[in-house]
Amino acid sequence: MVKSVDMVGMPKRPLAMHPQKFAMWLFIVSVVMIFAALTSAYIVRQAEGNWLEFQLPGIFQITTILIVCSSLSLQWAFYSAKKDKLEGVKIGLGLTFVLGLGFLIGQFQAWSDLVQEEVFFVGNPSGSFLYVLTGLHGVHLISALIFLLVVLIFAFKNKVHSQKLVTIEMLATYWHFLGALWLYLYVFLLLYR
């Protein structure tokens, strides 16, 4: 009987996610489109020739490790919140913040290394693209850091626990996405130099 109810589609609550979490996913889609546009522009432009080749700064390897670790620590904070271990939430979020900041500093250092290598923002588009891709990713990471700070303040007011998971869940989604985005960008830059 239950089966046939499904077949004729009787009044029932339609499938529904948490609207804000859903909106976060849609926001992520739009960020994906920005980077899809930029990386495809990169490929199209590269195919036209007159392309400066250079070594990627070595510090990118360190920042990659940092951002992966930050994702792990944030996930740990999330699990702690789920199990109501409030100390773990605070430590996890704090650690993530430090790692995220470290990532940004590393990215900035990478820009200095590029200048040392005489790859400038103004010049051959191959260099300009690198600055735009890393810079735009950095801007998004700064927004994630601000979000993280807000959640951290909530955590210190003991407002992040198993009954109030939505915010930290959204933060985790966004943070993991930015980590994955960086991995994509790094691999992309390694492959298309």
Added chain:
Amino acid sequence: MATADIHVPGAAAHHEEHHEHEHSQSFVSKYIFSTDHKMIAKQFLITGIFWALIGGFLSILFRLQLGFPDMDLEWLRPLLGGWITPQGKLDPEFYLALVTMHGTIMVFFVLTAGLSGTFSNFLIPLQIGARDMASGFMNMLSYWLFFLSGIIMFISLFLSTGPAGGGWTIYPPLSALPQAISGSGAGMTLWLVAMVFFIASSLLGSINYIATVINMRTKGMSFTRLPLTIWAFFLTAVIGVLSFPVLFAAALLLVFDRSFGTSFYLSEIYIGGEALPNVGGSPVLFQHLFWFLGHPEVYIVLLPALGITSEVVATNSRKPIFGYRAMIGSMMGITVLSFVVWAHHMFVSGMNPFLGSIFMFLTLIIAVPSAVKVFNYLTTLWRGNIVFTPAMLFSIGLVSFFISGGITGIFLGNSALDIQLHDTYFVVAHFHLVMGSASFFGMMAGIYHWFPKMFGRMMDAKLGYLHFWLTFVGVYLVFFPMHYIGIAGFPRRYYSWTNFDAFSDFLDLNTFVSVAAIVTFGSQLIFLFNFFYSMFRGRRTVANPWRSNTLEWTTPIEPGHGNWPGEIPTVYRWPYDYSKPGAKEDFIAQDVPFSHTPESNLDIENEMMEWEKEEGVIAVNESK
């Protein structure tokens, strides 16, 4: 409708609570920083009308130049100041700025924000049965970012160097180099800044629309029971989320080229014999990025108008929409295809001809879903009990423009023909019919149809008829002759053609077009009067003036915050049960259970009635 509240026990109690609530709002939170979707929709509408007037007025200015090249425009000096040359002529660079701003304003501010912003906001919660949008705050932010964007664009109109003048497509290098034309200086900077805010506004709006449609539907409102308006707004928002970020990326790189000296789009340019330092850029790259937004944008503009038309045509033909699922399928088809045809705008850009033929092929495929939609409109009208309300006339007008403009689209989609017709008035005529006028008519149909829901009063129908006929005939008189001018080879965006003997023969035709344009623009004043007069003095409406099925007509005449005073109605059927054989009336609203309409149920619907009973719907049958 007497049966509507029988299955919502305790509705009366809720009723009182909500009424207490809505009177406690202050003026600012009710009319300015409102988070209520209905008020935000009205804000979008009024702002859109304001911009439509400005955009239309700009077009009259350049039509004066095109239709009457010898006219003494000294009388415009109080308004335009230095843009009238000492000889009493329009400044040629200002002419370019006028064309640019007309395009930008109409495409983005009127037909994207004004159309989608108004009707997505207004209708999505009302038609899916939700109290408000997923995030009222984001919705408010979306409007105010649009407003800010509008202010910046408005300021750019008054710059001493003029607003942006590189065409609404802002192709570099023209738009990237301030030395190119005066409009590429501060005007272009403000254009880009305004567009960044516009993109942010549009994204916030689209995200909200999608989240609302997917997550906030009332009980029983499955995707196959959604009105086609909602399907159209939903797919429009999907296109918006996927395409506007790409415009952002394109604009970002352009900003770097303009202000920081990078060379994404610039290469080996000489100005006054001096080489610029930029080397290695590709202007065609910009065209690719721009049109990846630019083409879906056409459907962002058109789909909501088509959705509104589906609803209006079905209601006023008193017939179910023909091919409901085919309509959804063709809209999905248009959505997907809109992303893979962008390079048909670039056939003459030096693109590989083989690539051109692929894009030509994909472009021509769009004719299929478009034709499905047109045939479905016509077959819905076929032998219907048509009620010619002003909204219905505007919808039929849309179908007419969609056909006549769509057919020229097939011409232009062929790369061999496009190389001849590219950038001529033929293109101008094509997109003004199929995208401009069709969407504008969809917007008008929406305003006439949902005005009673927005303001609780009716618009005057006689003035509506007058407005329709003047506009409908006017639009054809304006754009039909342009096809001939275009086939003759006259290029768009030219200030003057009288220097070329070949084109002098077309002066009469251009004068005719200009006169028609002025009359058409003038007849919009009838609408303006009707709109604002009816808002305050119009005849008061009944709850369901068009005898329509969708949920918004089950709300109170002027719905308060939260839309339904009691429980949100449950949906039992699709929205197009018009003239159902056996039914007492020629429409059955979506919230009427099958158990209340045994006389008109189909076999399968009688089966569903059994389930309704189990779900706790009490069948009220007077005969028992």
